[in-house]
Amino acid sequence: MPTLPVTIHMIRAAAERLAPHAVRTPLLEHPALNARVGGRVFLKCENLQRVGAFKFRGAYNKISQVDPKAFPGGVVACSSGNHAQGVAAAATLCGLRSAIVMPADAPAMKIARTKAFGGEVIAYDREREDRDAIARALCVERKAAYVHPFDDADVIAGQGTGVTLDAVLVNVSGGGLASGITVAVKDASPSTEMWTVEPAGFDDFARSLASGKPERNERLSGSICDALMAESPGELTLTIGKALMAGGVAVTDAEAAAAVRFAFEELKLVLEPGGAAGLAAILTGKVPAKGRSVAVILSGGNADPARYARIINGEL
């Protein structure tokens, strides 16, 4: 195992911190899905996690270690919606104030839920404004700690909490979930292939793994997978990915929608499009499951009701 920014010991410490607060989500196997692909597929249901997505684990591990005396203004973060909810809920649990910089076109239900978990939402224009600059200015002004959505060792360690498998598929935006889980899985099972899954047109992580250097996406918006549109990989997350991952694949909006519909019809699980990308990669055979045992991380279930209705009725 090469020297990496996150160790298995950091992940074990995070798991202890999270035990009283995170949901121990089930790993499900379903006869209809196994029959469809001809192998065994295990679904790690992080759509059933507190706040409806895996983001709570990374946020809580980070925020529970923030010293309120050093940061009287609490915490600040940038997010398309799921990290926002994770930060708001974790900060409220820790008795801290939270402010989250969110795109003005984020799903309304993600904005509403972030507020309901106790967060202050600050909207920005995805095409014209720089969310990082807004967040960093807020941190200085309020004496608040910045909680990066993925490129922070404590966030990655928290997201790595939680299988001998031929392959594990993880949805990727910036790669905090994928790199954290990769360190944990590779420690327990070095022969397991780790695959990233992204929306087509937003496969910066897969291209970066292939080229060995950070690649950027051409567009900043335009996928139904609103959770998976980070512009480029993190420095920490790509370092871990280059050392330990097998590669990355991309799925189209139509393939992600078909996976959301499959989960509704057959699995009875609510997934948002970005949370279903890995399932789409298995259903389309982009990562083969035939005759193998593979696990798919179902990373989020915060589906916008109007869009979800169109997807399950076959209109999208």
Add this chain to the structure above:
Amino acid sequence: MPTLPVTIHMIRAAAERLAPHAVRTPLLEHPALNARVGGRVFLKCENLQRVGAFKFRGAYNKISQVDPKAFPGGVVACSSGNHAQGVAAAATLCGLRSAIVMPADAPAMKIARTKAFGGEVIAYDREREDRDAIARALCVERKAAYVHPFDDADVIAGQGTGVTLDAVLVNVSGGGLASGITVAVKDASPSTEMWTVEPAGFDDFARSLASGKPERNERLSGSICDALMAESPGELTLTIGKALMAGGVAVTDAEAAAAVRFAFEELKLVLEPGGAAGLAAILTGKVPAKGRSVAVILSGGNADPARYARIINGEL
């Protein structure tokens, strides 16, 4: 424990038969639900069961014991849709033919899924025809075994497979699931209260428990809980209920719809209205959860997509 038509030994034998075929569905606890009711609520997710509802367990335990030489025509059943899928899937697994008598107005997706699992569907008019007479004539004509949806000791034993709790809430149509689970829970934990939940206007089981004799519903159709409209309790199921159950409550269509919406928004689980009745009873406080530990059986997830879309968008 009084002498009853189903014993804990029959349930243990059923559990052995089912182990290689049924999904071991998770028992989930969710922070948002616990906070809402002020107690601990455990959700037994039978919407994640094979065929999308608990019915598979009872049907497989019965059908796997049917002798194909004595019944060359396979099996015949009557069902509003979930028992239909359970019988079709179990018969196909056992290499037997199946015919299911279903109401012509059953949800289209339940009819389509029953056929996909290998069942022959025979439609009848809920207001004008007698489904039992149609099914019994088919059994004679084809030399087929009849698989009752609830009032059969093997069906009840299968449904009883699978918690020290203050109370358990079970959705009831004829009571196969409720009576099977009651025998199993009461054996392990005599102090646990067992509660039935039915749609308002279709609370024959609750009224029968109160009066001590079988009561009938006035109407045969008209609830969005299409899975929970049996006309009266079974003889076996009521015998068990009278001996061991605390009582029954009823929920309105609006309350069931609100519970489906809560499961979509907060729990990320797909429930059909009838599968969400017990959750509705907890959310409305009809069975109190404050300061207690209660379990709710989420009995089915075969939601019609058009109706589901209206419910999650607040139109129903």
